Amino acid sequence: MDTAGVPRRPAAVSTIGAWSVLADVVHGHNGRDLGYRVLESFPAGYPETLPYIATGIIFWGLLTGCINEGATVFISAEAFIRNVPTPLSLHFYRMMARNVMIWCFNMAIYVVILIYFELLPGWNMLLFIPGFLLFLINVAWISLAAGVLSTRDRDIPQIIANLIQVVFFLTPIFWSPANLPSRPAFVTLNPFYHLIEVVRAPLLGVAPPWMSWVLCMGMAVAGLGFTAYLYRRAHSRIAYWV
Amino acid sequence: MAHISIENLTVEFAVFGANSRSLKNQILSQATGGRVMSGIRDVVTVRAIDGLNFEINDGDRVGLIGHNGSGKTTLLRVIAGIYKPSGGALTIEGRVGALLDPTAGMDAESTGIENIYLRGYMLGMGRREIASKLDEIADFAELGDFIELPMRTYSAGMFARLAFAVSTAAQKDILLIDEGIGAGDAGFRKKAQQRIESLFDRTPIVILASHSESLISEFCSRRVLMQHGVLQSAS
Numbered sequence: 349m350d351t352a353g354v355p356r357r358p359a360a361v362s363t364i365g366a367w368s369v370l371a372d373v374v375h376g377h378n379g380r381d382l383g384y385r386v387l388e389s390f391p392a393g394y395p396e397t398l399p400y401i402a403t404g405i406i407f408w409g410l411l412t413g414c415i416n417e418g419a420t421v422f423i424s425a426e427a428f429i430r431n432v433p434t435p436l437s438l439h440f441y442r443m444m445a446r447n448v449m450i451w452c453f454n455m456a457i458y459v460v461i462l463i464y465f466e467l468l469p470g471w472n473m474l475l476f477i478p479g480f481l482l483f484l485i486n487v488a489w490i491s492l493a494a495g496v497l498s499t500r501d502r503d504i505p506q507i508i509a510n511l512i513q514v515v516f517f518l519t520p521i522f523w524s525p526a527n528l529p530s531r532p533a534f535v536t537l538n539p540f541y542h543l544i545e546v547v548r549a550p551l552l553g554v555a556p557p558w559m560s561w562v563l564c565m566g567m568a569v570a571g572l573g574f575t576a577y578l579y580r581r582a583h584s585r586i587a588y589w590v
Numbered sequence: 591m592a593h594i595s596i597e598n599l600t601v602e603f604a605v606f607g608a609n610s611r612s613l614k615n616q617i618l619s620q621a622t623g624g625r626v627m628s629g630i631r632d633v634v635t636v637r638a639i640d641g642l643n644f645e646i647n648d649g650d651r652v653g654l655i656g657h658n659g660s661g662k663t664t665l666l667r668v669i670a671g672i673y674k675p676s677g678g679a680l681t682i683e684g685r686v687g688a689l690l691d692p693t694a695g696m697d698a699e700s701t702g703i704e705n706i707y708l709r710g711y712m713l714g715m716g717r718r719e720i721a722s723k724l725d726e727i728a729d730f731a732e733l734g735d736f737i738e739l740p741m742r743t744y745s746a747g748m749f750a751r752l753a754f755a756v757s758t759a760a761q762k763d764i765l766l767i768d769e770g771i772g773a774g775d776a777g778f779r780k781k782a783q784q785r786i787e788s789l790f791d792r793t794p795i796v797i798l799a800s801h802s803e804s805l806i807s808e809f810c811s812r813r814v815l816m817q818h819g820v821l822q823s824a825s
Contacts, residue, residue: 431691432712433670501613584674587667588603 399461403548404521406458410451411487411543412512417443418491419498419505426590436586440492448484458551469553479546479556482564486543489571496575496582499589515540539567592684592763592794594646594669600677601639601664601819638664640819642678646795653810654799661819662799666690666766669797684763684794687713692771693753702728702737702744702752709756723759730785731755732778751778758785764795 418440422429425439461467498504519540525531535541542560549556582589609615610633639661646652654662667673668680670688695712696705706727710720728737731752733744741749754771771786790796790809800806806813815822 427691428694430667430672431688432694433672433686433688434712497613501611501616503612503614507613587672587674 395465402457402461403551406454407547408521413447414487414491419494419508421495422499429590472553472555473550476550479550483547485568489575493575496578591648595681596644598678599642599675602676603636605634638819642821648794651811652797653806653813656816660816686764687760687762688766689757690768692757698742706756713760727755727759758789765793767798
């Protein structure tokens with residue numbers, strides 16, 4: 349019964365997620381430490397920084413939400429999978445739909461910020477549509493692959509959760525590579541940077557670099573192929589593994 | 591015509607130890623040439639169903655009996671399509687409905703009506719089919735105005751009645767039931783009995799796994815005894 353995962357429950361809880369992180373940045377977290385330093389690292393100050401960080405957090409939340417929940421998507425639906433003959437992909441689609449709904453709530457932050465700072469992203473904003481599509485496709489294959497592998501080897505969800513924390517610091521969310529003297533390899537070769545860039549940049553009125561487009565498309569094709577192969581191979585075993 | 595034909599069906603489970611389900615341990619074992627974490631590849635295989643041959647025809651009421659772990663539930667799961675058999679052939683004609691967990695799909699935060707839909711979808715019903723049966727299900731569950739309230743406000747009996755009412759509303763060719771179904775107090779039990787009978791009457795094939803002799807002798811026309819995954823006797 350508790351495996352139902354109807355959107356209502358998690359949505360009601362986690363709409364606060366991105367909002368509270370944002371509040372930390374503005375008011376300062378732990379005695380104004382984090383928030384202050386983050387803002388100081390941006391010479392432009394609030395009007396440029398806040399929209400950048402807020403949009404970044406919103407999409408980072410969607411990305412990590414899907415991957416972390418994706419890792420346990422079959423494991424947590426165990427009772428369900430063993431008793432109800434439904435396609436396995438159902439559990440995956442439910443997880444994705446739930447996270448996209450939560451993201452929709454969080455996008456209210458973006459709208460508020462646009463209005464408050466009187467920002468007008470312009471026509472570049474339309475690039476968000478293909479960008480978000482690419483973003484979702486990539487997040488989807490990573491999540492499904494994580495789900496299949498985690499069902500076989502049960503320590504993978506923890507490994508993924510730890511990796512994501514490390515990647516968070518290497519990915520420009522709270523900081524901008526524009527403020528670094530040169531662009532380090534962990535940014536240019538960081539797939540998560542490019543994934544965030546194709547959605548964040550259009551929403552801030554900037555066209556994402558062509559390099560990000562190419563990498564995201566390449567990842568989508570290679571990743572979908574890999575996950576399709578993995579899923580086909582493991583598909584009939586998942587009911588036994590859960 | 592509903593029909594199930596089972597030929598030389600075999601189902602094997604790979605039983606992993608805790609070590610063989612850890613990526614870290616597998617890497618450690620590889621890196622040390624198997625000296626650390628040895629035994630990691632030891633995967634025991636358990637044969638849950640072993641060379642089963644069986645025919646079920648239209649009109650059969652099959653009672654599956656046997657001890658715990660004899661393979662009853664596994665067989666139901668194979669027929670439901672949840673487990674893919676590791677050997678043999680399974681041919682099924684007709685739509686299969688599984689009542690292995692009568693509450694699967696229900697959500698405590700949703701209202702009674704929403705839960706009728708949720709549970710209905712899990713049973714393979716469409717939106718229109720559920721809508722046409724909605725009133726009848728709500729009436730049968732005797733929930734009154736509670737049907738509009740979230741299910742977490744229900745008593746255990748109300749919850750069981752609702753789950754039972756939806757589960758028994760399905761129209762399938764082949765019905766798989768594990769450990770019987772039923773719900774409620776003495777007054778409701780009589781109604782429930784009639785509802786199960788009418789469900790059985792309109793379903794061409796019913797397979798019921800149970801430990802209860804009385805249930806099997808009351809509802810079933812055939813008895814199948816299983817032991818350690820092997821068919822012991824069938825009538």
